[in-house]
Amino acid sequence: MLFQERQVFIRRWWPLLLAPAIVIATLWWLLPANPNQAGWSAAVAGVIVVLSIGLLLTLRLETRLDAAGVHYRLFPLQLTWRSRPWTELAAAYVRSYDPLGEYGGWGLKGSQSNRALNISGDQGLQLELRDGSRLLLGTQRPAEITQVLEQLGVPGPSTVPTN
Numbered sequence: 001m002l003f004q005e006r007q008v009f010i011r012r013w014w015p016l017l018l019a020p021a022i023v024i025a026t027l028w029w030l031l032p033a034n035p036n037q038a039g040w041s042a043a044v045a046g047v048i049v050v051l052s053i054g055l056l057l058t059l060r061l062e063t064r065l066d067a068a069g070v071h072y073r074l075f076p077l078q079l080t081w082r083s084r085p086w087t088e089l090a091a092a093y094v095r096s097y098d099p100l101g102e103y104g105g106w107g108l109k110g111s112q113s114n115r116a117l118n119i120s121g122d123q124g125l126q127l128e129l130r131d132g133s134r135l136l137l138g139t140q141r142p143a144e145i146t147q148v149l150e151q152l153g154v155p156g157p158s159t160v161p162t163n
Helices: 014-029 040-060 101-102 143-151
Strands: 003-008 058-063 069-077 081-086 089-096 107-110 114-118 123-129 134-138
Touching: 003 143, 014 040, 058 134, 069 089, 081 143, 089 143, 101 114, 123 143
Parallel strands: 114 134
Antiparallel strands: 003 058, 058 069, 069 081, 089 123, 107 114, 123 134
């Protein structure tokens, strides 16, 4: 393994943002507006809050580069690893991007021909596939990826034909 990165979605300060939502949802569940109701809506809201928090706590982007290619997954949305062998790539390079402007935010975004998997930040490993599609994998370690790409002799953006 030449490069391995694991990014998590939750930051240390996020519990400060989540705490009010948890308190409000708990109070709404325990103190319904109409005590005569069974509280199904509160139970559903509680389950949604718990599942959302669980997703945020477990969401992570894992990226690996080795002699065979690029391997990635956005767990738990992608349980199995996806791989792109170097032979499928026309170019691979690190670039800055606008997560909101280009892809509509963070997570698993885009279309089949232009997809992004990102957790945070504005740096990514851009993969230009020979079939014309593109895949961007967010990174917090752009210099290390660039070094590995150079070490492997992977073609950069200057080899990609302009449209």
